[in-house]
Amino acid sequence: MQGEFMHDKMGRRLILIPAMAVVMATVTTSAVATTPEPDQEPAAATAAGPGVEYGPSQTYDPVDDTMAKLPDVSEGGERSAGDPAPMACDNPRRTWYEIASSPTIHMKWPGTSFKDGPGGTMVVKVETGGKLKIEGTAGFETEVSGVVAAAKAKVDVTLGVEASITIGHEYRRNISNNKYGHTTYGAWGRRVTWRKYTTSADRCGKTLVRTATFNIPDRDELGWRYWETSS
Numbered sequence: 001m002q003g004e005f006m007h008d009k010m011g012r013r014l015i016l017i018p019a020m021a022v023v024m025a026t027v028t029t030s031a032v033a034t035t036p037e038p039d040q041e042p043a044a045a046t047a048a049g050p051g052v053e054y055g056p057s058q059t060y061d062p063v064d065d066t067m068a069k070l071p072d073v074s075e076g077g078e079r080s081a082g083d084p085a086p087m088a089c090d091n092p093r094r095t096w097y098e099i100a101s102s103p104t105i106h107m108k109w110p111g112t113s114f115k116d117g118p119g120g121t122m123v124v125k126v127e128t129g130g131k132l133k134i135e136g137t138a139g140f141e142t143e144v145s146g147v148v149a150a151a152k153a154k155v156d157v158t159l160g161v162e163a164s165i166t167i168g169h170e171y172r173r174n175i176s177n178n179k180y181g182h183t184t185y186g187a188w189g190r191r192v193t194w195r196k197y198t199t200s201a202d203r204c205g206k207t208l209v210r211t212a213t214f215n216i217p218d219r220d221e222l223g224w225r226y227w228e229t230s231s
Contacts, residue, residue, distance in 0.1 A: 067091065067092075067094055067096055067197070067199065067206065068096070068098050068197075068206075070091065070199070070200075070204075070205050070206040071204075071205040071206070072197075072205065072206055072207075072208065073200050073204075073205035073206070073207060074206075074207050074208035089202055089203040089204035090203060091199055091203045091204070092199065092203075093198075093199045093203065094198070094199055095196065095197070095198040095199075095209070096150075096196075096197055097143075097146050097147055097149075097150035097194050097195070097196050097197075098150070098194065098195045098197060099150055099151060099154045099155060099192060099193070099194055100193040100194065100195055100211075101191075101192075101193045102151065102155045102190040102191065102192045102193070103190065103191050104188060104189070104190060105188070105189055105190065105191045105215060106184070106186055106187075106188055106189075106225045107132060107135065107163075107186045107187050107188070107189050107215055107217050108184045108185070108186040108225075109126075109130075109132055109165050109184070109185050109186040109187075111128075112124075112126075112183070112184050112185040112186065113182075113183075113184050114182070114183050114184075115180055115181065115182050116175065116180065116181050117175045117179055117180035117181050117228075118175070118177070118178045118179055118180055119175050119176070119177045119178060119179065120174075120175055121172060121173065121174050121175065122172070122173050122175060122181045122183060123170070123171075123172045123173075124169075124170060124171050124172075124173075124183055124185065124224060125168070125169065125170040126165065126166070126167055126168060126169040126170070126185055127167060128165075128167065129164070129165045129166045129167045130164075130165050131162045131163070131164060131165070132162060132163045132164075132165055132186060132187050132217050133161060133162040133217070134148070134161050134162065134214055134215065134216050134217065135214065135215040136212060136213070136214040136215065137212050137213075140210075140212055140214075143194075143196065143210075143212070144161060144214070145161075146196070147192065147194045147214055147216075148160060148161055148216060150194065151190065151192050151194075151216055155190055155192065156190065156218060158218050158219055158220040158221070159189065159190060159192075159216045159217070159218055159219075160216070160217065160218075160219045161216075162217065162219070163187040163189075163217040163218065163219045163222060164219070165185075165186075165187075165222070169185065169222075169223075169224070171224060173226060175228065176228055178230075179228040179229065179230065180228060180229050180230070180231065181226065181227075181228055182226065182227050182228070182229065183224055183225065183226045184224070184225050185222075185223070185224050185225075186217075186222070186225070187217035187218055187219070187221060187222050188217075188218050188221035188222070188223070189215060189216050189217040189218045189221070190215075190216050190218070191213060191214075191215050191216075192213065192214050192215075192216050193211070193212075193213045194211065194212065194213070194214065195208060195210075195211040196208070196209040196210050196211065197209060
């Protein structure tokens, strides 16, 4: 399977070359979609562990590299008797997000999956616009702004809660002989696995509050994804 794409003057992927007239349904995905694509399903979210307390009044920073260096005491946070006692732990009480991984993905705009062949030509056109929004686990809507802020700071500043799909994008492509062409339109983005931490009770470490995975679109990287198969 092989995808193809073009770049703009800034070097970003913009249009992946496909075909077959596309008539898109007027669909705006929910802010946190509950039915993402099978190959892009966000990982199940993990709720706060036992004994973890999160105070909304605590100082918040989307990305705090200094606090990120604290030891994670989420699992078996009690120090053993043999551990040297710290001279003093005066770390500020904060809550922040850390990005664990962020591989590139293509987020499909509903109604734009097409297959044609073998051989011949595909012609693709976007006929309905809308908003392609962040995908994630239902119930974690309150984490969206914080996760996106962290992802913008640590991964790519053009990531966002949504990407605008406009009408008129069209491309024609010849399919290789004896091959089938496939195409979808949408936004390139990142599958961001994030972790939310808070300063531990003794202020000597950090405690995991929750973790999950969001598919976050890139508002500047929109286009067609095209690939070919033998059947």
